Amino acid sequence: MTRKSGVALWRQIADQxxxxxxxxxxxxxxxxxxxxxxxxxxxxxxxxxxxxxxxLVQEGVLRAEQGRGTFVESRQKLSYPISARTRFSTGLRxxxxxxxxxxxxxxxxxxxxxxxxxxxxxxDAPVLxxxxxxxxxxxxxxxxxxxxxxxRFPDFARVYAETASITLAFQHFGIEDYFRKSTLVSAxxxxxxxxxxLKLSAGAIVLVAWAINxxxxxxxxxxxxxxxxxxxxxxxxxxxA
Amino acid sequence: MTRKSGVALWRQIADQxxxxxxxxxxxxxxxxxxxxxxxxxxxxxxxxxxxxxxxLVQEGVLRAEQGRGTFVESRQKLSYPISARTRFSTGLRxxxxxxxxxxxxxxxxxxxxxxxxxxxxxxDAPVLxxxxxxxxxxxxxxxxxxxxxxxRFPDFARVYAETASITLAFQHFGIEDYFRKSTLVSAxxxxxxxxxxLKLSAGAIVLVAWAINxxxxxxxxxxxxxxxxxxxxxxxxxxxA
DNA sequence: CACTATTTGTTCGTATGTATT
DNA sequence: CAATACATACGAACAAATAGT
Numbered sequence: 379m380t381r382k383s384g385v386a387l388w389r390q391i392a393d394q395x396x397x398x399x400x401x402x403x404x405x406x407x408x409x410x411x412x413x414x415x416x417x418x419x420x421x422x423x424x425x426x427x428x429x430x431x432x433x434l435v436q437e438g439v440l441r442a443e444q445g446r447g448t449f450v451e452s453r454q455k456l457s458y459p460i461s462a463r464t465r466f467s468t469g470l471r472x473x474x475x476x477x478x479x480x481x482x483x484x485x486x487x488x489x490x491x492x493x494x495x496x497x498x499x500x501x502d503a504p505v506l507x508x509x510x511x512x513x514x515x516x517x518x519x520x521x522x523x524x525x526x527x528x529x530r531f532p533d534f535a536r537v538y539a540e541t542a543s544i545t546l547a548f549q550h551f552g553i554e555d556y557f558r559k560s561t562l563v564s565a566x567x568x569x570x571x572x573x574x575x576l577k578l579s580a581g582a583i584v585l586v587a588w589a590i591n592x593x594x595x596x597x598x599x600x601x602x603x604x605x606x607x608x609x610x611x612x613x614x615x616x617x618x619a
Numbered sequence: 620m621t622r623k624s625g626v627a628l629w630r631q632i633a634d635q636x637x638x639x640x641x642x643x644x645x646x647x648x649x650x651x652x653x654x655x656x657x658x659x660x661x662x663x664x665x666x667x668x669x670x671x672x673x674x675l676v677q678e679g680v681l682r683a684e685q686g687r688g689t690f691v692e693s694r695q696k697l698s699y700p701i702s703a704r705t706r707f708s709t710g711l712r713x714x715x716x717x718x719x720x721x722x723x724x725x726x727x728x729x730x731x732x733x734x735x736x737x738x739x740x741x742x743d744a745p746v747l748x749x750x751x752x753x754x755x756x757x758x759x760x761x762x763x764x765x766x767x768x769x770x771r772f773p774d775f776a777r778v779y780a781e782t783a784s785i786t787l788a789f790q791h792f793g794i795e796d797y798f799r800k801s802t803l804v805s806a807x808x809x810x811x812x813x814x815x816x817l818k819l820s821a822g823a824i825v826l827v828a829w830a831i832n833x834x835x836x837x838x839x840x841x842x843x844x845x846x847x848x849x850x851x852x853x854x855x856x857x858x859x860a
Numbered sequence: 861c862a863c864t865a866t867t868t869g870t871t872c873g874t875a876t877g878t879a880t881t
Numbered sequence: 882c883a884a885t886a887c888a889t890a891c892g893a894a895c896a897a898a899t900a901g902t
Binding site: 389393397455457460461462490491492557558559560561562563564565566567569570571573581583584585608611612613614615616617 | 626631634635637638642643644647696698701702703798799800801802803804805806807808810824825826849852853854855856857858
């Protein structure tokens with residue numbers, strides 16, 4: 379195994395270990411083989427392997443105990459419901475002890491092509507962009523970019539910052555209810571920004587959901603791109619007739 | 620911008636360019652600014668920027684022409700609908716010229732925990748497992764593993780092989796209609812088997828959908844795990860009220 | 861047609877970071 | 882800790898293709 383393709387060797391090893399664990403070919407009994415064995419198996423120096431393990435410990439995948447060994451932290455995925463009544467806060471309530479959303483940034487900007495189309499606005503109409511981060515049990519779960527009609531929802535960012543809830547902020551503007559109209563789901567490697575915000579290591583995967591929410595009249599009120607940490611989240615679509 | 624966090628600079632730049640393109644803030648007109656301009660904007664040497672571009676060309680995101688410029692290759696994804704009426708054959712009809720499914724293997728086996736639960740069968744009840752591959756325009760799109768009640772659908776594999784359609788095979792057993800009950804979506808790195816079947820290169824991502832289909836009486840008739848090539852497919856969930 | 865400006869493609873050299881021995 | 886090999890990054894210059902004057 380040599381270094382190549384722009385990714386440090388210890389990160390490649392970390393990716394391989396992470397994958398082997400999820401595939402069940404490594405640590406199926408909850409315990410990893412000793413570092414010496416692993417370094418031989420991956421064909422790298424023990425120092426390199428230790429760097430990989432350290433990263434996975436930091437990531438929460440592994441737990442190392444001196445004199446005992448390295449253990450797999452079992453983390454079952456958060457199941458995130460997608461339905462007409464999808465609320466970003468509900469549905470996860472029983473799955474986590476503590477959840478919170480953080481407003482990272484907000485800005486008014488002209489609506490780019492896709493955003494204008496999704497919100498049903500004229501191109502370059504002013505829209506509010508919110509950058510938010512969601513955590514569960516102290517770990518980052520998702521990172522969202524949302525757009526709103528800046529003229530219909532003036533000062534939305536301040537209201538959201540006070541209420542810490544999209545639902546409550548909408549109510550402040552007279553929208554008592556809203557619905558998920560459509561969701562487009564794809565997956566890709568986390569980019570540099572995702573890596574830092576979601577505290578991931580290179581090669582990690584994000585589930586990307588492009589969502590359009592509409593009010594009771596069917597008018598688009600929110601367009602959002604949410605990047606979920608694929609290791610921690612699955613999306614659940616129920617399509618009962 | 621310095622090198623750090625174990626990821627090569629040219630790779631970070633490539634990620635930024637890829638995201639900027641998908642966000643519409645770069646190459647919205649189909650053409651990228653000249654290398655000199657881009658290298659200044661990203662604060663890196665022209666070589667570094669060229670490495671990033673070379674990677675994206677290899678990836679199929681960009682196309683470079685000497686003397687003319689660097690252009691965005693628009694590769695729109697296949698949009699795969701998920702609804703109560705989801706059929707694996709329909710919905711994609713207008714998006715591809717040619718589609719086909721191939722039966723790779725079939726076997727009768729005892730139902731493992733999750734399979735038995737999803738199909739509403741007793742543990743270790745005999746189930747039929749089908750391994751199928753779907754191609755669009757000559758390129759692999761998805762790889763599915765499906766399970767069926769072997770007692771209710773004897774000889775299902777042969778019927779499917781003849782009709783090349785799940786819908787038609789079900790009709791042969793008197794099921795005139797069926798519905799998608801639930802879909803669980805996650806994403807992971809392609810494993811060794813996926814890499815060969817879907818002709819992917821290491822590090823590629825698959826969108827994984829676990830689906831339960833039920834007949835008109837609400838009885839589970841099919842349980843399937845489908846691995847979609849994330850580069851080529853997105854899942855579209857419409858949740859109209 | 862020649863000339864020029866623009867843009868990508870190639871080849872030197874040098875320095876630094878990373879992994880192994 | 883030192884020596885070595887390799888990947889990464891920057892700088893400068895030139896070559897080749899294209900588009901316009």
